Amino acid sequence: MAEREAPAQDGRALMVRDAGPAASLSEQVAELFYKLTWRTPLHNMRLTGKLPPRLFAVPDDPLPGDPVRGEALRHGRFQFRSLQVPFGKLDEEREKLPPDFQNYIHRFAWLRDLAAVANRAQGTELAEKLMDQWLDTHGMKVTEPAWRADNCAWRFVNWAAYAPYILSSGDLIYRSRVLNSVARNARHLDKAAQRAPEGRQRLVAWAGLVAAALLIPDGKARKVVGEAGLEKAIASAIFPDGGIVSRSPLALAEAVHMLGLLRDAYAKRKEMVPAFIDAALERAVPALTGLAHGDGGLGAWQGAGVFPPDELQALVAGSGVRARPARQARDWGYQRVSANKSVLLLDAAPPPLARESAVGCASTLAMEFSHGADRIIINCGGAALVGKHVPQSLATGLRSTAAHSTLCLADSNSTSILPGGKLGRGVEEVELDRREVERATRIEASHDGYQRAFGFVHRRLLMLRDDGMELRGEDMLLPEGPRRKRDGATPFVLRFHLGDGVEAQATENGAVLRLPSGGMWQFRLTGGGLTIEDSLWVDADGRPHPTTQLVVAGEAEAGGSSTGWLLKHMG
Numbered sequence: 001m002a003e004r005e006a007p008a009q010d011g012r013a014l015m016v017r018d019a020g021p022a023a024s025l026s027e028q029v030a031e032l033f034y035k036l037t038w039r040t041p042l043h044n045m046r047l048t049g050k051l052p053p054r055l056f057a058v059p060d061d062p063l064p065g066d067p068v069r070g071e072a073l074r075h076g077r078f079q080f081r082s083l084q085v086p087f088g089k090l091d092e093e094r095e096k097l098p099p100d101f102q103n104y105i106h107r108f109a110w111l112r113d114l115a116a117v118a119n120r121a122q123g124t125e126l127a128e129k130l131m132d133q134w135l136d137t138h139g140m141k142v143t144e145p146a147w148r149a150d151n152c153a154w155r156f157v158n159w160a161a162y163a164p165y166i167l168s169s170g171d172l173i174y175r176s177r178v179l180n181s182v183a184r185n186a187r188h189l190d191k192a193a194q195r196a197p198e199g200r201q202r203l204v205a206w207a208g209l210v211a212a213a214l215l216i217p218d219g220k221a222r223k224v225v226g227e228a229g230l231e232k233a234i235a236s237a238i239f240p241d242g243g244i245v246s247r248s249p250l251a252l253a254e255a256v257h258m259l260g261l262l263r264d265a266y267a268k269r270k271e272m273v274p275a276f277i278d279a280a281l282e283r284a285v286p287a288l289t290g291l292a293h294g295d296g297g298l299g300a301w302q303g304a305g306v307f308p309p310d311e312l313q314a315l316v317a318g319s320g321v322r323a324r325p326a327r328q329a330r331d332w333g334y335q336r337v338s339a340n341k342s343v344l345l346l347d348a349a350p351p352p353l354a355r356e357s358a359v360g361c362a363s364t365l366a367m368e369f370s371h372g373a374d375r376i377i378i379n380c381g382g383a384a385l386v387g388k389h390v391p392q393s394l395a396t397g398l399r400s401t402a403a404h405s406t407l408c409l410a411d412s413n414s415t416s417i418l419p420g421g422k423l424g425r426g427v428e429e430v431e432l433d434r435r436e437v438e439r440a441t442r443i444e445a446s447h448d449g450y451q452r453a454f455g456f457v458h459r460r461l462l463m464l465r466d467d468g469m470e471l472r473g474e475d476m477l478l479p480e481g482p483r484r485k486r487d488g489a490t491p492f493v494l495r496f497h498l499g500d501g502v503e504a505q506a507t508e509n510g511a512v513l514r515l516p517s518g519g520m521w522q523f524r525l526t527g528g529g530l531t532i533e534d535s536l537w538v539d540a541d542g543r544p545h546p547t548t549q550l551v552v553a554g555e556a557e558a559g560g561s562s563t564g565w566l567l568k569h570m571g
Contacts, residue, residue, distance in 0.1 A: 055182075056215050057268035059261050061161040062318025063311060065116025073114050073126065080104050081387025081542035087130070091137060098386045099145065106138070106146045107154035111162035120164045127165035131178060139181050147188060149196035153208020156185045157261055160215050186212035190222065193229055199356055200244060200251040203237040206230035207258045214265045231276045238280055242287030243332020246356035247349070248302040250384060252288050253315055256281065260318035281319045289316065290326035290336045293343050293370040300368070300381025301334070301347065303359035303399070305538040328434060335434060337441045341372045342468030346460075347404075348445045350427040351415045357423035359384040359399065362413040364427045364447045365460045366404035369471060369567065374515040375499030376567070379404045382538025390542045396421075398538065402495060407458050407475050409492045409556070414449030414458070425452070439466045451481050454490055456556060469569040476563075477556040489555035494563055496523070496550040497535045504532045504548050511550055512570070520571055526564035529553055 072079035077086045080101040085093045094102065104110060110130075114123045138146040145151055159166060159182060169175055189212060193205035210226035213219035237255065238244055244252040259281055266273045289312070291298045296309030327336045333349025345368045352360045361383060369377040382390055383398040390398070399417055401408045408414075415426025427449035434443045446459035456477040463472045475494055498504060501516035510524040511532065523530075535549035554561060 055160055055163050055167075056217075057160075057265060058163050059157070059161050059211075059215075059264040059268055060318075061112060061158075062260060062314045063112060063257060064314055065112040065114070067113075067116050069110065069113040070115075070117035073110060073130075074117060078105060078110065081385060081389070083388045087133065090133070100384075100386065102145050103151055103154075105134075106148075106151045108134075108158040108162070109154065111158050111165055114165065115162060120168065123165050124168045127162070128169055128174065131166050132174065135177050135181055139177065139184075142188065147192075148201075149189065149192040149205035150201040150208075152185050152188055152192065153205045153211070153258070156182065156189070156208050157211050157258070159185075160211065160265075161261065182216065186216060186222070190225075193226070197355070198233075199237045199246060200255055203230070203233040203255055204258050206233045207262050211262055211265050214262075214269050214271065227274055231274070234276060234280045238284055239287075239329075239331035240283070241329040241331050242283030242285070242326060243329050243334070244284075245353060246302065247333055247352045247360070248304060248356075248384070249288065249291055249298050249307060250302075250304045252284060253298075253307070253312075256284050256288060256315050256319055259284070260315065260320070263320060264318070281321050282323065285316055285319050285321040286323045286326040287329050287332050288312070289323075290329060290332075291334060291345060292325060293345075293368070293375055294341060295370065295373040295375065299345050300379045300537065301345075301363065302352065302361050303382070303384030305382045305385050305540045305542065306375075306378075308540050311540070330432075333430075335432070335443055335445075337443070337464050339441065339464050339466050340468035342464065342471070343370045344462065344464050344471065345369075346443060346445065346462065347406075348432050348443070349430050350447070351423050358421055359395070360423045361399045361404065362401045362415040362417060362423070362426065362449075363404040363406065364414050364430060364449060365445055365458060366401075366406040367460075367462065368405065370499070371468065371515070371519065371521075371569070372517060374502070374517050374519065376502060376513065376515065376521060377405050377496050378499045378537055380497055380535065380537055382542060382544065385538060385540075385542035387542040389544055390538060394544075402493070403497075405496050406460070407477075407492055407494045409450045409454055409456060409458070409477065410490050411493070412450070412453065414447060437463070440464060441466075446478075448480075450477075455479055455481055456490070456560065471567040472564075473566070474562060474564045477561045479558065479560050489557045491553070491555050492561070494552040494554070494565075496552075497537070498548050498550065500537060500545055500547055502547065504550060506530065506532055510565075519569070522566075522568045522570050523550060524566045524568070525552060526566075527554070527562065 069079050077084050083101060166178060189209040193209045196202040196205040206226060206229040210230055213223035213226050244255060259277055263273050298307035300306055335346040335348045337344040347363050347366045366379055380398050380403040383395045386392055386395050401413045416424035418424045427447045430447045432445045440463050442463045444461045446457050448457055450456045457480045459476040459478055461474040503514040504511045510530060513521040513523060531551045533549050533551050535547050536544045537547055538544050552563060554563060
């Protein structure tokens, strides 16, 4: 049976994209001046103090390590999203690496991968060698990205979680260097956490500071300040419905991971977890799992690839939260309908705020649909996973409306992607109406992304039957507002990107889809012509995989257009 819930208040919800105030010139100058002070003896004096004699506890990291990356470490190289760099060439190659690869190194996230292939006795020598190498280059030189607040926070937490790998040496000089850097990280966060960019980065930075207060001595005052800062950071980063302001599942997963580790640190110290941390996790985990398909993994939204089921399960387990997936998150912006073995997901909100849109996608009204373990309709995903197989040029294309299962008008994005990477003008309002009708769930949503340039509003109607065996849809272009003068009709393309292993065969009025599990579905059109074209999807490690897409081409006259379609289980 489909999930049942009350209709939206007043039958309609209005979501407005708020660009948010840009930083003033004085704020930018102050931030530049603050970072310049990192190079002065004064800042080094701030980071100098009594060494912590020990860590009070070792929090448990719930995420599994990657054995492939772990084996690469044992063979003398860092590997990340198919890019590799030998340890000996790290200093000369570092600046050429994608930002996420640099973060992976500076955060010591590779300790998790090493732990996946080597126990403490096997991995200590290598971990200490790499620790020494990092300390030689960055231990006393406070620069970005190594000392960026969120990287500093993750580094502290990872050092604590994998302390047996880096603090087992009997070399007192080495141990002193490590403990000195542990203390310097904490002291740096004392000042840097409040200056981290609002959103995920600030949340992570404050959580790292609280972790430092719990896990090393002299943390009483730090804990009071850190908890107050973290509470404010959570309030500004996580919506009341549990979503994160960037609308990215990757960013929300990172927040859940950090808060889960912090919660475990409280437990290890036998201290009470502040209510606001438990409340944040109780909101965030259902929002995150609300984007899960029948195979247990997350859909590809706002730059994420297909998020693997085992990682999601580990994050949920580490959070300590047991709750059903969220079905309707207005601020987070995603709608979920679960009917028997079928799951329908819809992006029903404007793109993320301007300050959060570095990898944001023009995906408004895009959908994904799965049945059991088979993903039938997907988005390409992967815009945030720049690496060997996803160069920056491809990442830009993966952010486009055409890379999502929705309607694209005049080969234009519903929200523009600016040359610098930020999102520009486009969708500002999304109207939504969700209700239960006889033996089905009906969602009707529209956006104004094409109104200004073309004089049309895109409206999408979706209706999933309670048994999950039939999904009906209609995509309309409705004239609204002043329309710019154009010769003739305006062309549009309606795309349905197909999941991995789904085979499509064209028929007279649509296509037959054969799923990897052996099931068959029929896609039928009530208007427009259909072609089957090449497409791709990107996995969680940034590797593209070939697939196909159903493409429905048509034209919208001055009075608008309507394209109806049906996806039905055949056996």
